Amino acid sequence: QVQLQQWGAGLLKPSETLSLTCAVYRGPFSGYYWSWIRQPPGEGLEWIGEINHSRSTNYNPSLKSRVIISVDTSKNQFSLKLTSVTAADTAVYYCARVSGSTGQPNYMDVWGKGTTVTVSS
Amino acid sequence: QSALTQPPSASGSPGQSVTISCTGTSSDVADSDYVSWYQQHPGKAPKLMIYEVSKRPSGVPDRFSGSKSGNTASLTVSGLQAEDEADYYCCSCAGSNTLKVFGTGTKVTV
Numbered sequence: 001q002v003q004l005q006q007w008g009a010g011l012l013k014p015s016e017t018l019s020l021t022c023a024v025y026r027g028p029f030s031g032y033y034w035s036w037i038r039q040p041p042g043e044g045l046e047w048i049g050e051i052n053h054s055r056s057t058n059y060n061p062s063l064k065s066r067v068i069i070s071v072d073t074s075k076n077q078f079s080l081k082l083t084s085v086t087a088a089d090t091a092v093y094y095c096a097r098v099s100g101s102t103g104q105p106n107y108m109d110v111w112g113k114g115t116t117v118t119v120s121s
Numbered sequence: 122q123s124a125l126t127q128p129p130s131a132s133g134s135p136g137q138s139v140t141i142s143c144t145g146t147s148s149d150v151a152d153s154d155y156v157s158w159y160q161q162h163p164g165k166a167p168k169l170m171i172y173e174v175s176k177r178p179s180g181v182p183d184r185f186s187g188s189k190s191g192n193t194a195s196l197t198v199s200g201l202q203a204e205d206e207a208d209y210y211c212c213s214c215a216g217s218n219t220l221k222v223f224g225t226g227t228k229v230t231v
Contacts, residue, residue: 058219101173108167111166
């Protein structure tokens with residue numbers, strides 16, 4: 001059973017850079033996209049972006065200027081960096097595997113447990 | 122890309138059915154065969170319930186079904202059970218399937 005384990009700093013000051021990593025265990029890394037999603041306290045889900053093993057990326061246009069998603073295929077890991085954070089970036093951040101039965105990756109079928117990130121001065 | 126519109130809440134008694142709508146635009150739901158639904162219990166990660174409009178992952182009860190018409194997708198939960206009480210989110214591909222957009226979420230009370 002594929003598992004995603006994520007980690008990263010949980011408390012940041014405004015203007016700092018958020019950095020999270022997600023490791024993929026017990027499953028293939030290539031052939032999928034790997035995504036980051038966040039959820040502010042008491043709010044809904046927001047898609048941040050995704051990457052595949054070939055480093056092809058797609059980003060949410062509203063966050064694109066501040067987001068970098070990267071991959072380390074030697075470790076089966078992918079990472080999220082979000083620059084210049086503010087209180088509005090306070091959220092639970094999830095990593096997820098993106099699959100597709102028709103060859104187009106389109107649904108998130110395996111999720112990490114989430115990492116709470118708080119931005120406060 | 123704006124969030125897809127879902128009703129904030131829905132409810133039903135045990136054994137009844139509830140249907141949740143997910144309304145988008147010609148740029149997302151109406152233009153995509155890729156609508157998925159997620160169930161989220163408090164403090165937990167979301168769980169995939171329906172993918173590609175109407176397909177059910179292994180292990181998801183057949184009480185859960187999905188459909189789409191035009192720019193509105195729907196999730197129906199039949200034979201409601203207490204454990205179905207959760208938040209539900211739709212998600213659609215957009216931008217020629219290079220982007221994803223979630224719905225605003227619906228809290229289902231049983």
